[in-house]
Structures are given as C-alpha cells and as structure tokens.
Amino acid sequence: MNRKTLAYLVFLILLAFVPVLGIYPIFVMKIMCYALFACAFNLLLGYTGLLSFGHAAFLGTSAYTLGHAIKVWGFSPEIAMVIAVLASGLLGLAIGALAIKRSGIYFAMITLAMSQMVFFFFLQAKFTGGEDGLQGVPRGLLFGLVDLKNDINLYYLVLFIFAAAYFLIWRVVHSPFGQVLKALRENEARTISLGYDVDRFKLLAFVLSAMLAGLAGATKTLVFVSATLSDATWQMSGLVVLMTLVGGMGTLVGPVIGAFIIVLLENKVGDFGAALYDWTGVEWFSHLGESVTIVIGLIFVVCVLAFRKGIVGELNAWFERKQMERT
Amino acid sequence: MGDIILQTQGLTKEFRGFVAVNDVALSVKRGHIHALIGPNGAGKTTCFNLLTKFLAPTRGKIHFNGVDITGDRPAQIARRGIIRSFQISAVFPHLTVLENVRIGLQRPTGLSFHFWRSERCLDQLNERARQLLDQVDLGEFADTITGSLPYGRKRALEIATTLAMDPELMLLDEPTQGMGHEDVDRVTQLIKRVSEGRTVLMVEHNMSVISKIADEITVLARGSVLAEGDYASVSRNPLVMEAYMGTTQGELEGAHA
Amino acid sequence: MMTIFGIPIQAFLGQLLLGLVNGSFYAILSLGLAVIFGLLNVINFAHGALYMLGAFLAWMGLSYFGLNYWVMLAVAPILVGLFGILIEKFMLKHLYKLDHLYGLLLTFGITLILEGLLRSFYGVSGLPYATPDALRGATNLGFMILPNYRAWVVVASVVVCLFTWFIIERTRLGALLRAGTENPRLVEAFGVNVPLMITLTYGFGVALAGFAGVLAAPVLQISPLMGSNLIIVVFAVVVIGGMGSILGAIVTGLGLGIIEGLTKVFYPEASSTVVFIIMAIVLLVRPAGLFGKEK
C-alpha cells in the first residue's frame, strides 16, 4: 500500500518534469486525456460490470459544449469546463436511466444505439459545424490570469486535472459506494436481497463515469482547440473499450497504460510498420500505416481470446503466483 | 393475527405453462423455525423467489405483518426485514470475510451513496461485524479473502451477512446442503442460536436437521402443499410418507411378504 | 386526387412499399441475430461485416470467376457460413464459459479486421454491381414505378424468413434447436451433439447475413462500410423486438422498415434516428421488447 503511493508520487513527479525533459508535451497531454477517458469508462466496466458501448457520446458532448461555451458564449475556460461536464452528466443521466432497464448484452446494445443517435444529432446540429467540426476554440485565460495558449501552462493544467480525476476515481472505488459496486458486480442477486436498490447505484456509477468521460472530452478540446465528430463515433466507443481491455479492466492503472499503448499505436503504427518492414522485409508491413483498423481489430481478438486480464491484470497474477511460490 | 408474521394466499407461479408453485397457502408464526420440505423440484426455491419477489407471482397474495407486500420490489422486501440466503452459496468472493458482513451492516447507515468518503468511515461497523462473525465462529477468518474459505464456512458467512441486516424473517435455502457431518451439526446449532427473537423459514432436505430444530413443517410436492404440522404429525402422515419418505412401515412388511 | 397527411395516396403507397424493401433487410439480419442469440447467447457484432462480406463475394464471383448473380446468391451465403463456422470453432467456442460480453467484443474485433482488410484491397468509394438481366427494368404498379429488383428483394427475403421460420418451428431439426435453447444439457444427454449443433447454427445465422449482402449488392454501392452503418440500426431493431420469437424478429424488422420509410417522407431529417427514438420509447413502456420473453 505504502509502496504504491510512493510509486504514484514518483510517477507524478516524472510527469511534472515532462516539459523540462523535452518530451513532447502535446503528445503527453493527448495521452492523459485518453487515459482519463479510459479510467472513466473502466469505473463502469471494471468496477460495476456494465459494458457501455456508447461512451464516445459523452466525450463528444462535452467537447462540443466546451467549444461552444468558450467560442460563442465567451465563457472563461474553467466555467466552460464545468458547463461541459454537467452537460455530459445530464446526458449520462438520460441514457443511463434507459439503459439500466436491461442488463448484459442488451445494455451494451442500447448504449451503442443511443450514442449513435447523439452522433447524428451532432452531425446535423448547426453549432457543431457538421464534418468541419468546431475549429479554433480559443484556450483563453484560466481564472483570467494563466495564459493557456502557452503549451507549458496548459500542460500543468491538464496534469492537474488528470491527477485530480484519477484521485477521485481511486476515492470512488475505495468508498462505501465503491464497496456496494464491488458487491453488486460479484453477486447482484445477493446485493438486492440485502436491500440495495441496485438500479440507483448503477445509475449513479453511470453518471459519474459519464461526467469523468466528459471531463476528458473537455480537456481534449482545450488541448487541440477543436472538437470534431470523430469524438462521438462508435469507433471511438470501441477504442476506449480496447484501451481498458488491453491495460486490464478493474485495475486503476490498467486503463492508463492501455490508453498510452493505443494512442502510441494510432500515431506511430505507420512507423512501426516501416520498422517491421525493414526488419522482416515483409512487404505488407510497409502498408501497416494505412490499416490501423486491422491492427486494432487484431489486438481486440487477441485480448479477448488470450489476454483477458490485460497487461496489469496479467502482471498482478504473475506477482501473486510468485508470492505463492515463496510461501 | 398478530402472531402470524408471513401469510400467502393462492400463491402460484407458472413458467411457460409449467406450474412450479400451485395455489400455495403458507402461514408462518412469529418466532417459529418453519421448515419447507419436499422432493427436488417441488417448488421450494421458487417459493422463496416469490416471497422475495425475485420472481413475480403469476397469481396470489403475500402478506407480511398484515401488510400486502405482493407489489414490492425485492430491495423493498429486504428493507421490510425479510432477508434470504441462497441454495447455491451467495457470498462476495473477492471481498474479505469482514467486508462481506459489512456490506450487510452498511445499508442502514445511509453512507452507501457517499462516493466521496473514504471507506475508512465504515470502520465504525467493524466491531459489530466481528461480533456477528464470532457468532458463527468465523472470528479468526475476518481478514481472509472469502473465495478461499471452505464451503461450509461460506454458508456460515452467508448466515452472518443475513444476520447483519437484523431481519425479522430469515429465509434459508438448504443451509446444510453439500456439507460434511460436522459442518451440518455446527450450522444446525447456529440456526437454533440465531433464531432467538426472529422467525426462520428454511428449505431443508436433511431430516435429522429438521427433526432437531423445526417447530412447524410444510411439505410441498409438485408445487402444492401436501401437509402441514409439527415434525411428529407430518412424519406420521401417510400421504407424506407416500410422496416423500417413499413408504410406510406397514407397507415395508407387506412388500416382502 | 385523394391524399393522406397531405401527400397523394399513390406516393404514400409507394413509400410504404419502399419501406418494406428496407424492412426486408432488417428482417433477415435481425432474424440471423435472433437465431444465433437463441442458442449461443452471443450478440454477433460481426453480423454487419459478414453482410458486407456477402456483397463483396457476389462482386468477386462475378469479376474474377464470371459467376453470375444467381450462382453467387447460393454460393456466397455458403462461403460466409463456412467462414462463420471457422470463427465459432476456433474463437467463440472458447468464450461460452465466460461472460457473454466477450462474445460481443470478439465479434467487434473481427468486424474491424474484415472492414480493414477489404478496405485496404478495394478502397472505399465502393464497387458497382449490375442488376441481373432477368430483373432489369421496372413495373408500373399504377401508383408507382417499382424496379423489378426491389420487388424481388421483398419476395426473396420474405421467402427466406418464412423458410427459416418453418425450419425452426416445424421440422425435427428445429425441434432440436428449440429444445437446445431451453435445456441444452438434457438434449445432449439424449445423445445429440449439441456443440456441433451450435457451430452449425452460427454458420446458418451468418449465412443469412451473407444472403442479405448478396441481395443488397445491386441496390447499394458495395463498400467495406456498408455493414457497420446498418448493424447498429439492426441492434436497435433487436432491442425493440426483444429476443423472443423468430416471428417477432421478422415482424419487427419489416415494421420498422416501413416506419423509417414514412419518416423519410414526413420528416426526412429524423429518418436516421427514428428507430433509436422508438427504441427509447419501447424501453420505457416495455423493457423486455415487443416480443421479449424473459421477465
């Protein structure tokens, strides 16, 4: 336990030094946004056992809301941030209320369908600019003082948001509420028989997850000064499932690692391909860059078939086995 | 009427036309240990599922303390003080034994929606939890992960968790099923002990258990009530012997003569 | 001239008929999903991709081997079915013990791979597929000019749906299937090779998707993305119908096709979302779906 907190601190300090170390801050910020998104999703899948296949809806909603709030309504970033998160929270409430009427696969299908509906809304709505998206969102001054146009300032804001949200999720998981969620995931019938109105717990978890996903979306918009449809597509919903799966669902760090890997893959798969091509000489690899979806699909299949615990999960299992051997 | 805690009228459940529970009129006296027996597939578990609203009855009414609870949702039933255990052990395997019981204790505290609080605020419940665990002699296992407990212990833990809700009426589905002798005896004693000041309705196959602790017995067969009464009368009822114990003294002789 | 809701009755009938055409596709696809779900408890996300694969096979058959529409109408579903059997035998099989969600995730991954592959070979602007000569031209129904091919689509799919319904509700094989959905262990105890039965069922279910694909080839541009747009709507259809009866899947499919068609007339902007809206309403009033069985 104590070692864990220490590890977290070290990691945090490392992140704090990123700009100094000359690592490319925008890239790290992007990873943090997706990591937050994945963590939010994992709160639902990993700790409540609900597979939402429509989380992109929340990412998109807050992304657009923030953009609109700053660009059109002229709010300052922090206020816009709050508005955006609330927006996705409300959407979460609506979709959640519908979806939790069914469980398991149906839940997944319903969330998927609802998010598709949201997608079409964004596509047709005037303020989103359709396929052009919402462009050139000014980052503005945080609390009227800190100029976010400066990547470094923005970086520390994002880092703070990420750390805070991560802490919140940790807190939720280790709270009385989190206890009930755990129980609910392990044995729903028993939890009901102990007098818990599980639907209300599921809904709250859903809304929390939606708001955190929203936070990720809003932050992302600040970083890339634009909100586009791709944030709201079902492919994006699938991507976040994958991030969580790869990293290890039901673990706190898992989604972060998963996000890191997938984002890296998305940006660099071409380079990987080239490298593989040089190394193996297999012609196909050189086109890898043009077939990200195939790679993602493959990872999906492999994870589901052979690697369900995900990286962190497998590591934990491995350590436990080591423990066993020692004792 | 005051001493009847649970009463059902014409309780019926059909699955796609197949009648699992058929026009059952059950009345459980306050403070009794009431046993529900019957062959496999007689409808005992289904009855439990109806009483706790895990299944919606096709027909019939359920009264608890004179109140009609037929329309309640499962969670409401539980909050009224009707808590059940399951035929196939129902614990939370990845939680520690202590946490299992705490889930039970936690609900009335109203902390359950506080996602911003540390779970340490639940430590106040530990003392009570340990008491309950001691009651079922699980004290020394408090901090082990439940999944690794032997089966018998799990059933005991289940009872402890049920007790944590301080139920007025406990429904136990085959608490001794799949246990070795010594476990059976321990659990039997346990039920006897915890039944003080409560009412217990239990499904049980093991006659020795029933004969030891049941005040009242209802025999189900093919979904309908076959007989009711205390152990002595029920076990002497020829109908019951026919359907359940299989045969009666007299006929045993007849058979080989 | 007589009118309904402000549009001439002729046009109205025409639109109904067109809705029916799209409904036929929904029907076949949701039927396939229902059959698979019944026995495997898997929601087959790859259904859309396999529908797309069917269309592509039709095209390949024609352009590489000169096999005409009618041949491929028979061959493509078989190939898709075989492909499905491989998927079941080598992948899905290992997931039954686990949470059903993994089945969904696996088939999702397969979808991405299939789309990606076809995309990297054939691009995305899509390929044209000529209407078979026998079905060229159009018939004047008085109230509209209906291309013969569209008529054929309705006929073909209704026939296939009824055929499937007949197989499942009226034959011994179907009896085994229904029994299997109720109590697989007991059926196995009678000496029926249930695992094999499951494999074949999946094969058949996806073959239906393949068939729908071939049917769609002349109507739509054959493109790697044609499946993924459709499948989500079909999911909504399934939620609305509820995984209850075979007939339920068919009726819901056709019905929603028609509703969608009418939306295209009265409020086109909503035609892509109307199905989802209906889904929301149904969930509110009848969570188990219109034909749903479970409590």
Next chain:
Amino acid sequence: MNMPALEISGLNAWYGESHILHGVDLTVNQGEVVTLLGRNGAGRTTTLRSILGLTGTRTGSIRIHGTESIDMPTYKVAHLGVGYCPEERGIFASLSCEENLLLPPPVGALGGGMSLSEIYEMFPNLLERKHSPGTRLSGGEQQMLAVGRILRTGANLLLLDEISEGLAPVIVQALARMITTLKAKGYTIVMVEQNFRFAAPLADRFYVMEHGQIVEHFDAGELGAKQGVLNELLGV
C-alpha cells in the same frame, strides 16, 4: 455377455462447490433391474446425472458395457446405449407432446427400440394430447412422456429417476408391467425410487445411499432380513 452393463467405482461429484457424491461404488449386470434407495438429498439423482456427466466436476471411474466414460462428452455417453429419464422430467415447453416424443435420436445399441404406436399403446393418454405443448400436460402425462421418449431410442441401459412419482396407481401398475417387459427384452435398468412398494417387486438388487455414499447393498431375497436397517435408514 458377462461383462457388467454399468460399473461405477470411487465416483465423486460436485455441484459448483458443494461436494455431493463421496466415492460411490456400484455395479449393474446385463439385464438386471437395480434400485437406488435413500432419503431426500442423499445423492441418488446426482448419481444418475453424473453417469451422463450432467453434474459439475466428477472423478472416479464409470464403465458402460466395459467402456470407460468418465472423460466422454455427454452426447457420446448416450450413444453407449444409455437412456435417461430425469427427475424433473425435462419436458420441453416449446415442443408439442409428439415432438417431445420424437426428439431423442436413436442410440440403438440393442437396435430397434419401441415404435411410436407401441408407445401410444402403452400410454393411451399421450395419443390424445399429442399436439398440445409438452408442459401443458398433467404431471402424470409428462412423466409418461419422459419415460416414453427414451424407449423409442433403443437405449438398453435405462436410468429412471422416480418415474412412479405423482402417477395414478393404474399408470404405476402399467409402468411396473412395462419394466417387467423391458427386463424380459433384456434391458438393463437403474431406478431411483422413493416409492418402495413400486420398486420392491421389480428390482433384483437394492443399493441404499446416505450423504452421497452407498451405505447398504443387498439382493431382493435379503429384503426381509434387511428390513430393520431400511427402517432406520429410510424410515421415520
């Protein structure tokens, strides 16, 4: 033909975590009728189910006509010539009475099996209700259906779980006659029975179970001698 039809040794079986059978040993010779007695929950049904691999994990040895079947998938076991009539009858709701009857495929080890007409002859009620959904039948009719449908398959080792339960005396007598005929035809039969009066005259040998073990074992002849034990084990 002197090889036992069924030979179980050291059989353990679990349902999930609950350990139900603790080392069951029993042997049934060709053409014998053997009855399993025991209190409720003693583990007799579980014994039959585990022969077909319908329980959770199982260990030990089960030889059917000499073939070791402990590791076989369920559907293969059936094809060794086993017919199973489950306690809960397992009538399929979505199938009509006749469909239910025709459902099990032939596993003809002994070849043939009864024809549909023979079966209707034995259970006239089924003929009348043949088109109504399986579970709309009365308990008794369902029981007949459950027995009838395995007679068609030509299985020659029948596992019957409480077939007499809930049936009117006339039917029970019919069943008794049926079992005698089957026995004459050379079928091997394992019955789980509560109804001692029904079982006693039919069985060649008896096994008594208690808490998942065989605690007693005797021939029809010793019935009188063993009476005391029986009263104590089964009785009140």
Next chain:
Amino acid sequence: AVSDDVIRIGYITDMSGVYADIDGPAGAEAIRMAIEDAGGNINGKKIELLIADNQNKSDIATARAREWFDQKNLDVLIGGTNSGVNLALATVAAEKKKPFISIGAGTSDLTNKQCTPYTVHYAYDTVAMARGTGAAVVNDGGKTWFFLTADYAFGHALERDTTAVIKASGGEIKGTVKAPLNTADFSSFLLQAQGSGAQILGLANAGGDAINSIKAADEFGITKTMKMAGLLLFINDIHALGLKATQGMYLTDGWYWDQSEASRDWTKKFVARSKHQPSMLHAADYSSVSFYLKGVKETGSDDGDTMMKWMKSNKVNDFFAKEGYVRQDGRMIHDMYLMQVKTPAESKAPWDYYKVLATLPGDQVFTKLSESTCSLINK
C-alpha cells in the same frame, strides 16, 4: 536562408479512410514526383518529405503537425483531404507562421471566416463547384431544380451557394429534401424529387451518399425524366459508378487528365509510378509543391513569411493551372471546367469519361473578394 539546410515538406491526408481514393497514398506519390522533378534538392539544399495519415481525426493530424513544426522544424505543410482536419491544420500552421497549402478540403471557410495569412487554398472549394455547375446548367436550359441535400453543414453550404447562382441566373428551386449522412437507400427521397417535376436533380452531397443516390436514381429511371447535377463529384466516383448510371450528368472539376497535351503527359508519368488514375487533387498536389519549390529556388529561402509573400505575388503556370494566382485571402484562383459525363458509347478508352462543356473563369466561379468574409482583406 534555408532553415537547417533542409527544405522539409509535410503531407497530412487520409491514407486509409473514406477519402483515401481521391488523394491518399497516390497524393504522396505525386509530391515525390514534384520533388524529383525539382532535382531532389535546391542549390544543394536537400528536400525532405514527411507523410502522415490523419485517419480523419483532427486531433491526430494536429498533434502530428505540431510535432513536425516544433521538433522537425517543418517548412511547409500540405493538407490533403477532410475539411475538418484542414481547418484545424490551418490554425496550427498560422500559429507557427509557416505556409499551409490545402489541397483536398472543400470548405470555403478556409479563405473566409477562418482565413489566416499562411493558408493557401489551392485546388477547389464548394463554392466554385456549386457555382460552376449551377450557373452553367441553368444557362444550358436546366431552369427548375430539386435538391437532394446531405443533412449537415457541408451539404447545406453546397445547396445555399448553388441556389444563389441559380436564382441569379433566372432558374427556380422546386424543392429540396435533406437526407441524413450515410443513408443507405435514397429511393424514397428520389421519388419525392420525381414528384416535384423539376428538370434538374441537384446532388448536394458527396462520397458514398452521392454514389448511392445516383445508383438509385438510375434504378428508378429518374434519369429518364430529370438530369442530374453533381455538386461535389470526383472522377473516382464516376469510375466507381460506371458510365451507365452516370451518363449525361453535369459536374464541375478543377482539372481533367485528358484536357491538354501537358496533362496527358503528366498523367502518363503519374500512372506509371503510382498505378493510380489521377484526380484533380493529385494534379494539385504536384502543382502546388512544384510552385512552392520554385519559390524557394527564386528567393533562396524557405522562411514562412518570405514564401507567403512570394506565392501571393507570383503566378502558377503549369499543366494544372494557367495564369493562376494566390489572392490576399489565400484563395488560389484558376479556371474550373464544366463537364458532362459521356455515354458508354462515346467513351473510347478507360477513364475516358468527360466532355468538357465549358471553361469557367476563376475570377467568376470562386468567391469574389467583395463577398469574402475574410478579415485579411482591406476593403
């Protein structure tokens, strides 16, 4: 002076998605061609090309662009397809004060609302496409129109711009129906179009939607009673649909491989190396990069402002554009062409698809400076 002695060209486009065919990998090939034809280096300064797939996601594209500018000190950015991505890239380039040449984007916002001093919009835009077709078709006798519009910003823009010129040139709009993106079956909309009794069916949509609607139109024999006008169609779309379905259709294009001797020569070379028939975008990729490199040669510098100044004060003269010039607002003005799709009979060779009906003078088809909403214009 040339920064760090290398001239770095970055090219970000959709390599694998819906637009991969009209630009994509072949576009990269076109740029390489331009670099080689420039000799691979300029006065000994090496020319380097960086390529990235935008996966149609702005965040991926901008992240890549920023990285290139910040770390690989990129000198010029070429934007391939996807308007959204291009708008995002324009802001990045402006922030870094480097030229951004947008090729594949249709949106006219690049040179209006969201114009920057560093953007050059090189090949075409929706306004030009719309006006070209609209005006020409009306003059050709197509007076009454019915619009089938993709129900999002892009479609609305196309419809709006076309409607304007149609009205201006004395045509009338009989009606319009808005179809959601990715509608699979357009038949119902087409029946409505037919019901309207208009002469011309204006397709204010693109890609898969355009293709599927044309296909259905052919199937329902709409083409017997109405002529179709595609407002944003590329030659690849025509190829995908085949001439049977598209014959007689009007559309506007910025370049056609068979329009001149020079074009034919270039096409031969291009097809030889890329195994891909060129669209207007491929030609523009080549032309724009050549134009830029010419500038570097003349100024001997790859400094952003120097190059912007040069590009805005010199003319483009090659097989792609005659007397083309880059306007204050960044719009590259060049002639466009009204095409009509040949009948299968008329088509002699593969990809012999178009009859060039008219040349549309650049200063008329593109947004006029007077109408432009770009802040850079000193009115």
